[in-house]
Amino acid sequence: MKNMDKKIDIKSKLTDLNAVWSDFGDGLYRIPAGDFRKAAEFLKNEGGFDFLRSLTGMDWGEEGLGCIYHLENTYTGENITVATADRNRDDASLPSVHDLWKGANLNEREAYDFFGIKFIGHPDLRRLFLRDDWKGHPLRKDYDQSLNPLNMKNELADDDAPSYELTKDGSYILKRQPLFNEEEYVINIGPQHPATHGVLRFCVSLEGETIKKIDPHCGYIHRGIEKLCETSTYPQTLGFTDRLDYLGAMQNRHALCMCIEKAMGLQVSDRIQYIRTIMDELQRIDSHLLFISCLAQDMGALEVFFLGFRDREKVLEILEQTTGGRLIQTYNTIGGVQADIHPDFVKNVKAFIPYMRSKMKEYHDIFTGNIIAEKRLIGTGVLSHEDAISFGATGGTGRASGWACDVRKRHPYGVYDRVDFNEIVLHDGDCFSRYMVRVKEIEESLRIIEQLIDNIPEGEYQMKVKPVIKLPEGCWYSAVEGSRGEFGVFIESHGDKFPYRVKFRSTGLPLVSCVDTISRNAKIADLIAIGGTLDYVIPDIDR
Amino acid sequence: MFDFGIITNWIHTQLTSLMPEALAIFIECVIVGICLLLLYVIIAIIMIYMERKVCAAFQCRLGPNRVGPWGSIQVICDVFKMLTKEIITIRHSDKMLYDLAPYLVIIASVTAFACIPVSRGLEILDFNVGVLFFMAASSIGIIGILLAGWSSNSKFSLIGAMRSGAQMISYELSVGLSILTIVVLTDTMQFSEIVMRQADGWFIFKGHIPAVIAFVIYLIAGNAEVNRGPFDLPEAESELTAGYHTEYSGMHFGLFYVAEFVNLFVISSIAATIFLGGWMPLHIPGLDGFNAVMDAIPGFIWFFAKAFFIVWLLMWIKWTFPRLRIDQILTLEWKYLVPIGLLNLLLMVIVVVFKLHF
Numbered sequence A: 001m002k003n004m005d006k007k008i009d010i011k012s013k014l015t016d017l018n019a020v021w022s023d024f025g026d027g028l029y030r031i032p033a034g035d036f037r038k039a040a041e042f043l044k045n046e047g048g049f050d051f052l053r054s055l056t057g058m059d060w061g062e063e064g065l066g067c068i069y070h071l072e073n074t075y076t077g078e079n080i081t082v083a084t085a086d087r088n089r090d091d092a093s094l095p096s097v098h099d100l101w102k103g104a105n106l107n108e109r110e111a112y113d114f115f116g117i118k119f120i121g122h123p124d125l126r127r128l129f130l131r132d133d134w135k136g137h138p139l140r141k142d143y144d145q146s147l148n149p150l151n152m153k154n155e156l157a158d159d160d161a162p163s164y165e166l167t168k169d170g171s172y173i174l175k176r177q178p179l180f181n182e183e184e185y186v187i188n189i190g191p192q193h194p195a196t197h198g199v200l201r202f203c204v205s206l207e208g209e210t211i212k213k214i215d216p217h218c219g220y221i222h223r224g225i226e227k228l229c230e231t232s233t234y235p236q237t238l239g240f241t242d243r244l245d246y247l248g249a250m251q252n253r254h255a256l257c258m259c260i261e262k263a264m265g266l267q268v269s270d271r272i273q274y275i276r277t278i279m280d281e282l283q284r285i286d287s288h289l290l291f292i293s294c295l296a297q298d299m300g301a302l303e304v305f306f307l308g309f310r311d312r313e314k315v316l317e318i319l320e321q322t323t324g325g326r327l328i329q330t331y332n333t334i335g336g337v338q339a340d341i342h343p344d345f346v347k348n349v350k351a352f353i354p355y356m357r358s359k360m361k362e363y364h365d366i367f368t369g370n371i372i373a374e375k376r377l378i379g380t381g382v383l384s385h386e387d388a389i390s391f392g393a394t395g396g397t398g399r400a401s402g403w404a405c406d407v408r409k410r411h412p413y414g415v416y417d418r419v420d421f422n423e424i425v426l427h428d429g430d431c432f433s434r435y436m437v438r439v440k441e442i443e444e445s446l447r448i449i450e451q452l453i454d455n456i457p458e459g460e461y462q463m464k465v466k467p468v469i470k471l472p473e474g475c476w477y478s479a480v481e482g483s484r485g486e487f488g489v490f491i492e493s494h495g496d497k498f499p500y501r502v503k504f505r506s507t508g509l510p511l512v513s514c515v516d517t518i519s520r521n522a523k524i525a526d527l528i529a530i531g532g533t534l535d536y537v538i539p540d541i542d543r
Numbered sequence B: 001m002f003d004f005g006i007i008t009n010w011i012h013t014q015l016t017s018l019m020p021e022a023l024a025i026f027i028e029c030v031i032v033g034i035c036l037l038l039l040y041v042i043i044a045i046i047m048i049y050m051e052r053k054v055c056a057a058f059q060c061r062l063g064p065n066r067v068g069p070w071g072s073i074q075v076i077c078d079v080f081k082m083l084t085k086e087i088i089t090i091r092h093s094d095k096m097l098y099d100l101a102p103y104l105v106i107i108a109s110v111t112a113f114a115c116i117p118v119s120r121g122l123e124i125l126d127f128n129v130g131v132l133f134f135m136a137a138s139s140i141g142i143i144g145i146l147l148a149g150w151s152s153n154s155k156f157s158l159i160g161a162m163r164s165g166a167q168m169i170s171y172e173l174s175v176g177l178s179i180l181t182i183v184v185l186t187d188t189m190q191f192s193e194i195v196m197r198q199a200d201g202w203f204i205f206k207g208h209i210p211a212v213i214a215f216v217i218y219l220i221a222g223n224a225e226v227n228r229g230p231f232d233l234p235e236a237e238s239e240l241t242a243g244y245h246t247e248y249s250g251m252h253f254g255l256f257y258v259a260e261f262v263n264l265f266v267i268s269s270i271a272a273t274i275f276l277g278g279w280m281p282l283h284i285p286g287l288d289g290f291n292a293v294m295d296a297i298p299g300f301i302w303f304f305a306k307a308f309f310i311v312w313l314l315m316w317i318k319w320t321f322p323r324l325r326i327d328q329i330l331t332l333e334w335k336y337l338v339p340i341g342l343l344n345l346l347l348m349v350i351v352v353v354f355k356l357h358f
Helices: A005-016 A033-045 A104-115 A225-230 A234-241 A249-264 A270-298 A302-323 A345-368 A371-377 A385-391 A395-400 A431-453 A508-513 A515-519 A524-534 A538-542 B005-018 B021-058 B074-084 B095-114 B130-151 B155-186 B191-196 B208-225 B250-275 B288-296 B299-320 B326-353
Strands: A020-022 A028-032 A051-059 A065-072 A079-086 A093-095 A118-120 A160-166 A172-178 A185-189 A201-207 A210-217 A474-482 A485-493 A501-505
Touching: A005 A033, A028 A033, A033 A065, A033 A079, A033 A093, A051 A079, A051 A104, A051 A474, A051 A485, A051 A501, A065 A485, A079 A093, A104 A118, A104 A508, A118 A160, A185 B155, A201 A524, A210 A515, A210 A524, A225 A234, A225 A501, A234 A249, A249 A270, A249 A474, A249 A485, A270 A302, A270 A345, A270 A431, A270 A524, A302 A345, A302 B299, A345 A431, A371 A431, A371 A524, A371 B326, A385 A395, A385 A515, A395 A431, A395 A485, A431 A524, A485 A508, A508 A515, A508 A538, A515 A524, B005 B021, B021 B074, B021 B095, B021 B250, B021 B299, B074 B250, B095 B130, B095 B250, B130 B155, B130 B191, B130 B250, B155 B191, B155 B208, B155 B250, B155 B326, B191 B250, B208 B250, B208 B299, B208 B326, B250 B299
Parallel strands: A028 A079, A093 A118
Antiparallel strands: A020 A028, A051 A065, A065 A079, A160 A172, A185 A201, A201 A210, A474 A485, A485 A501
16 A cells, blocks of 8 residues: 555655755745645545544744644654745635535634635635624734724624636636525524534534535634734743633643643653643543533433533542643643642542442443434444545544544654553444543543553652743644644744644544534434534634 | 312303303303313423422432422522513524514423313313314414524524434324224223223223233323433533523523423323323222222322323433434334334234223
8 A cells, every 4th residue: 555655655745745844843845836836636546645633724924824734644653844925916816626625624714714715616615703794804914903893783793615727827716605595494403502512513404304405614712822823922821722622621732732832842850741641531531521511412311421520520629639620720830730630639530440330330221321322423424534634524423433643652652652441432423422432541541541540659749940932943843642632832923922823623623523424314313413412612613 | 089070161161141142152262271281281380390390319419409398499590580681683583483482392291281171070182083183283383393493593493403303203103002902992082082992900900911912102202202211412511502492592592491391291281191191099909998989089189190200200200311313312212212113003903803901
């Protein structure tokens, strides 16, 4: 299949397409916009780079507006980073790659929203997060904030999808297509709806109870965190991560700290690595317990909801003792952690492990084996292996579709390479598999914690770092396995004490982008089960 | 067994001695109506309180515990809160139907409630086709729910109403079939007569296999008939926010809410009446001493004990099971419950013809 020769192939082929290797941080290929489409097709079809890890819009000032694509070959585990830019700032356009990687669809809309880059051939280039009547594109360096005073008027959402198509003479034309036909029965699930777990809106076209099409609307809780990061010093940026995925505060902050430490060339002590890993796993148990609770509640089994909350409380008590926080942990810092673990931490965690194991049986008794739950979950919302990769639906969702996408195994960080744990991979891709992956992952997390908790080495919990942190010039990407998928942080620094650009790879955005595909021809009730098992968190999508 | 008929007859003779008979009957109707509504409200309050406490117990919680001892005044406070709330009118809604819908639901509920024989001599609507009347009266509620969904000018409400229409009409069939099974056994359709026939053993024992099957079908279908979990699709809060009564507020919503709880009680008490002997104490033929002790307990206590036992059973099911999907609900009814119910009816006929029952 894909052998080692391919590697050399890629390099020479990309060089043929005028790609230039640049040793900028992690290192990346810069490809001119004109050749980018060909290069992307080559990378996808021949290079086997089937997973678009992250798509980052960029404003390089003089060098124009562009995008950075982080790609991975899921078969060989190879990674490649390519960048492309259009120098024409007023009317920047890049070829769309939504047909190569389905996950690019929403990501390109995001880049259009923030930078005004027109993706030629994209079928639905609406804004993703901001209001349709927003003026300008806020992440551009020349953006004028005064253009958008506080708007107290109601927003009218566009009913049609604009798309730019290339004409023969090289220019492009704007086409508009209605999202829904007049005669379609469209209901809004959200933004205020109990089953969307936050302010997400699905426009659902129905035929009876059967779903024909779904159009997700994001941005109701968009806080411009990436823009805020650009005006914050590196230690200040840490605070935002806890507010992205509120069930993955530890992991998110871990990712950002790791990325900054990587850029600084800072090696943290073993003690810090151990503490961070244990905390990440506790957070994962917390998140998965909430997942079970909310799924059960969405499906009407209210008893399980309270069982989950009962056990989650135990995790939160342990975390609270050390960090002082329950939801917003603010624990990791650059080069360490905020405070050493509480003297009772080890004792409490060791008491929690057997407790949690014994309680897992209750969930299986009351929910997993329940005939109605099985009927509702088995076979509904099937996400195929190819689609999971193409959408970039990582985490439990991807693993339920047979894609071994665990960052802890793919790119080990912390002390995950020193512990023995199984990556749970199921192959059905339906709601029940997504549920079972999470349930089994709780047990694996307990195993990881069990192996680490007795061996936390002595050492400092905070490395010495300068009071003012400046990163060298370059761009870096690092990722952790968040509670619901790969959470990545991309930083581009121009040598300042502020980052030039920070991008958070949302774990939830790919999950939302695949809702339309897997919910077609399902019932409304299935959409609720699908939404519950995809397990997205809205602030993480909207950022 | 004390016969409340003695008291009611005494009141009747007293009144007729004072005034013409027509006036006496009119006054009696008013008194009975007031008593009925009072009992209805009391049952509703007890049911809501019970629901909260029972579900709290199943969910590792305490339930209401602040207002009054063990939170017992909580429901009354909530009713007052509900009464003081504004009834919001929805733009572009069909005003008349919108206002009418909750009353149709509550009328159906009260009428069905009036059919229940609470104790010996305490029957309000009791005549020779009582079972048919009960089925007909309880069906009116569907119209109210459909109207509520239709007139609210909300897509969620409409989907909820359509679901409930499909569901309730389907499940009425199974409820009817399982009641019919018992009618075959008793050859009467009068509720008081059905209870009297159980003096020498409740029908669930006398009718053995077909009666037990009918009882199970009745519990499932009855639960679906009153739209309670796992069959609460018409108001599935995680899908349709509140289904057909999404747009209702204040006491209009309160009427739907109360009707739902009393309907649960009505379904349970009919189950108690036709399968578990209603107010009839537990009698074992041959054990006269035991029967005498059982007779010492008043009939209405027997009745409420049985009815609330079944209510508790249904609450247990509701708070444990996830919700079904609309196609699964209809599959369950049309592919399983109706054929089984029909076969069961046939079985009961065979049992009765060959005198295989006790």
